[in-house]
Amino acid sequence: MAKLFKKLHWADALIIVALTVFVATIWLRIDGTLNYKWNWSIIPRYIIRWDEHEGVWVANILLQGLISTIRVSIYAGILAVIIGVLLGIARCAQNLTLRLLARTYVECLRNIPPIVVIFIFYFFLSEQVVSAFGIEKWARGIARSENPEVWSFFFGDMRHFPSLISGVVVLAMFESAFVGEIVRSGIQSVGIGQREAARALGLGWVDEMRFVVLPQAIKRVLPPLANQFITLVKDSSIISLIAIQELTYKTSELVVSTRAIFEAWLTTAAFYFIICFSLSMLFRKFEKKRSAT
Template sequence: MRHKKRVKLHWLDYLILAVVIAFIGVIWFRISGSLNYKWQWERIPNYLLRWDEEEQRWFTNLLLQGLINTLRIAIYASILALILGTVLGIARTAQNLAIRLVARTYLEVLRNIPPVVVVFIFFFFLSEQLIAALNMERWARGIARQDDIAIWEFFFGDMRRFPSLISGVIVLALFESAFVGEIIRAGIQSVGRGQREAARSIGMSWSDEMRFIVLPQALRKVLPPLSNQFISLVKDSSIISLISVQELTYKTVELVASTRMIFEAWLTTALLYFILCFGLSLLFRRLEGSGAR
């Protein structure tokens, strides 16, 4: 039977903890005293969940709506980024020089331009054009007018905001796919050259070699960095609030503008992001641990 090793705190740990507490105390005093700020924490729960007297049930309010939308965007964008990133990673290791150059150019450009600039470029030059070409806004409004749209709202939220949601997903996925592509490329190149040569010696084509030999091994090796990238994607989703996507950061801006609860709103938002990202970190750590057994 294994006994868990007790963690002993060093005097330096206590010192760091004391400094952190003192820092928080000073900030709190400065806000309350010098700025003459009136805290209104009692109002925050109402912006997470609100009680409707007419229907006699709870509804999600601004902050919780934003958190749910952030989770939706992160899931859909991560799926699309994984698909695009896998294609880019394979292209980076292709035998054809032109394909390698195109994939590398895409990756290097996105990795060396500030995210905000990338978001605006993709939004105005690609995402908006695609939504207009597919007439997605008219289609979404038609869905929103229907009576039974519970399944649509579960997956996409308010259907009147569907084009905005899709814009955010596309922009975020295109940006994150550059980082996923490099992770996939590293995973592919980590597979031993001898295995690939053995596959060719028995007559396997390049596509079969990638499908049956390389990618299954590469994906197992890249799962930890892909998990970290998903958590980064959740945090990076705050950037798309700049293009009016109704996620958590955007909803917080709305809340601050209407209530002037600057510190309460942003501290609550920071806590929600922390809970979501830390929870995902623990989940991925457990999955990695169970997969290693």
Template sequence: MLKFLKRLHWMDYVILCVVITLAVIIAARMGTALNYNWRWDKIPNYLYRYKESEDAWVANLLVQGLYTTIRIAIYSSILALILGVVLGIARCANNLTIRMLARTYLEFLRNVPPVVIIFIFFFFLSEQLITALNLDRWARGIARSDDAAVWTFFFGDMRRFPALISGVIVLALFESAFVGEIVRAGIQSVDNGQREAARSIGMNRFQEMRYIVLPQALRKVMPPMANQFITLIKDSSLVSLISVPDLTFKTVELVASTRLIFEAWLTAAAFYFVICFGLSMLFRRLEK
């Protein structure tokens, strides 16, 4: 901590003082001009609550939403990475049909508002897939069973499992378009001499991509990929529009029932900031 403070310039302290002063002024103006009654003492009750039947503290609305957001972010990131790598490789394929199909998918998703994309994928793909696989009945059966603890740990309330899967699918399909373009740029940044050297020693297309191109491309795409995963966490708030009980959805519920408008949204913003800032620091270390 002391080393960090020593690196700060005097201008950093000035900016910090200005930010704190502005925050205090805004809070004071909200209390006077808007006649808003701050009730921060109520927020801890919506983080955790004491459940007498279990004699333990359990997660309440905001923490439940936070857990769901983390689950959606993790599963969507994995699925978006897999789809994005496939799309990025397809964009560099020799076959014109494969390249055009991949480009059509990428260009469509990158040039249409995300809210529209989420509704399209939800009603025309995700919901149909869940109905076809009968996931709703299966999830309710798991929720009523005695050995649901492991499922609950990974997926939360199994009665809301279809909603969670819907959020993961639509978010991953949307974000995979951006991951695909990042992977495509990384692949094309590898010098052609590397490819020619691979072919000269008898490597086929798959071996060239696996052993020569992708290892070099991954190092180059790490910074933009890290930024995209952080963006994915912030974009996860959009799945609340399709009734996925994430942090944003739970915050809306809390505001509607308690009128803790600023307290609830500032708490949600703090949760998002901590997650994104923590990932930013982690990826910065990985880049080094």
């Protein structure tokens, strides 16, 4: 701790003081002007509760939302990387039509507000996919089965599985545009000499990308992809607008039922901060290890 204080510059101390004053001012306005009655004691039982029937501690509304947010982020992140890699490769393809289609997709999604994108994909694509493949009927059958525990572990309440799929699809489609641009920049950062050497060895475009360009590009795009995943976790709150049962949606339900507005939202903000900050530290550690090797 002493070493930390020694590293602080006078500007850092000034910023800390300013933030402290700002937080204190907000706190006093809430406590005084708004005459708000704080009730932090109710928050723990909405995170975890004792199930008297089963005799165990179980996740309550906030923890359920947090777990759902983690699920959506992981699945949407995987799908966004798959689509984004394909988009990045297509943006660098020799075929003009393929390049134009990929660029149109990327530019449209990057220049339209995310809320609009979410609604468009949800009502015009995701709902159609769920209906076309009979996902809702299948999920309800799983929910009524005798042993749905494995499915529940990976996907939560199977009655909400269609909503989960919809959230994953719309979030992945939106984030894939940014992943595609990251992959494209990584591919184009590989020196022209590397490509010329590959062509000199008689490699075609596909083999050139597979054996020469992509292995080098992947190493360069890992840090920005890690940052994009953190952004995806925060962006997952948007899908609460289409009734996906993630953390923000559950917090809204809690606020309506308890009127603990500030306690609920501050707790939710703390959950998001813990996830994103932990991921940031984890990715930074991996990056240091990779640069050291």
